[in-house]
Amino acid sequence: RAMTIMPINIPLLTTIVLLTGVLAMAKKGVIIRDLSAVESLGRVSVICSDKTGTMTRNQMTVKFIWDTHNLYSVKGDGYDPVGGIYLMKGADDVVTLEVQEEEVKDIFTWKGLYRLVVCGGINNDSEIIKEEIPDQGEIWKPLGDPTDAALLTMFRKSGMDEEAIRKKYEIIEEFPFESELKRMSKICKVDKKFVAFVKGATEVLLPLCTSVNGKDIPSKFTPDMADRVRTLTTDFASKGYRVISLAYRHLDKIPTGNTAREETETNLIYLGFACIVDPPRDGVKEAVAACHSAGINVIMITGDAAATAKTIAEDLGIFEANSLVVEGNQVNDISDEDFARTNVFARVNPDHKQVIVERYQDQQRVVAMTGDGVNDALALAMSDAGIAMGITGTDVAKEAADLVITDDSFASIVSGVHQGRGLFNKIRMMIYFYLAINLFESMIFFGALFFLPSSIIMLTTWQSLYLVVTTHSFPGLALVFDRTSPHAMEDKPRDSQALITRNLGKFMAMNVILMTIGAAAVYMLTLTGWAPTGWAEIVGLYPENNLGFYGVIDRPYKATVMLLSVILLVESTIVLSIRRINMPIQKSIRESGTIIYVFLLGLIYLAHLLLMYVPLVQEILSIYALDFFFAPLTNYDWFIVILASLPAIIGVELYKWRFRKRDVDL
Known part of the structure; x- marks a missing residue:
């Protein structure tokens, strides 16, 4: 009997749970690459998510341009090149409601604007393609960096002949974007001369500029002008815009050697900035709220400036009172207390992501981290649940990740966490169920060795097999195929x-003790005569069997059937109580997934009643040497069985209620 304490069917059932969970997640756009990640998803307490494309639509659009003299609005949304550029009269510095707009029809007459737009279009590594999407029609999609794609779209909205411009500005050298430098450059040949176009973060470009774009010729970049630029960019950033500054310079020759980039990106002429907006995805705010109700801390990671990141985080419900915004280069330096209060990390590069993961794991937190680039691979591998993007993610990122989100949406990540919690709870409750019933039965049968004479056999071989086939199988299957609770995120x-x-x-110990007391009491009362077991009662119930099948049944067999009935009742009821361990049974049975329990547990009760009350069933089985010796129970017998089962059933619910009152999860 001691061997039955350890559940032998847990590995098989756990595998089935994981497989069914993987299929359910796949339907919701979450592809599991590593089964162990399912458990991690169920435990996650921190989700570190990229902003662009995950929390936002990845439909970056330039909305405003400032060329150091005038402010312009850009019409059109997303990457569709249909739109135009409009001068905002009376709004040199800020956007006001009284502004009148005038379309810029000939950009070549606006020299400052022309240079800025050309810089954004030429110093660019992206492309925009038109793609046919089922149920959506034709849409424009970016290939490459979304910020570059937004600037390229702005360039195409200007009405310039792109082919002629690219032919005029022949690219002969480039310095790619680096997250540490936060800028990129391209050197072009123009009429046997050279010009370098540079773009990047405002705080990076301003110290590199010595001149500012003039209406005719550049003028000195004074401290007052620098302050004005900082004020404007900060104002737009605080409204949720990603602000990209642009600059250029003339070169006599192409710099070479180790200092080529440094020589190219100094003594720049400041052209102005472009304000880019990326609207939030539908459902993200609700998904963030669901995470907060589940006790999950949502962390937004972005390359945007701190002011931009804070504004967007506030709109999405991520940034709250007492929260902090920390830039990537400060991650190593802030205290543990400030780190715990940080919900937004701005100006982050892939190396900073690794530090963020390490610091959370040092606090014993289970971390999910998103990523899409090659440089994100290490952070994805280090996290407890690495999440790669299916659309924008690189193959390297997907290989390093534990799961892939097919639509790149934060809402899908939260859906995956919800499913993961459901699967994690299933596995916990399966282990609990089989440990509890095996301990319970072992205490009963092991105790019988000490208190019963050797002439009395508590269970025959086939009765033991009956327990295995019924209460050890069907309730476990009900747990396996149960639906994830809609309240899992609570x-x-x-x-x-x-x-x-x-x-x-502790809960299990109480449960096992109450079940053992009830079952043992019923068996001993029936065996010793305190409960009715007379042969006359059986004949009264089935008079035709006075000399028939039930003639072989005596008091020990009746006691065994009473015991089996208690076991059946408490074990089938307990699985309904623990399927939602932190919820009262009267609430959990109203969930749609209860139907599988009604069906499978109903089969157990049906088999039990058929063996008990249809003699023909046992007679047929006995032909094949399957002797169960089930005696029919009277109404009074069932009253005793139910009475003995109630302490375990009610005790479990009272214990759950006690923990709910203390706001403690089991």
């Missing part, structure tokens, strides 16, 4: 807790 995160926590262990 539980607290598990982090690195054991599957069977201390509180759950």
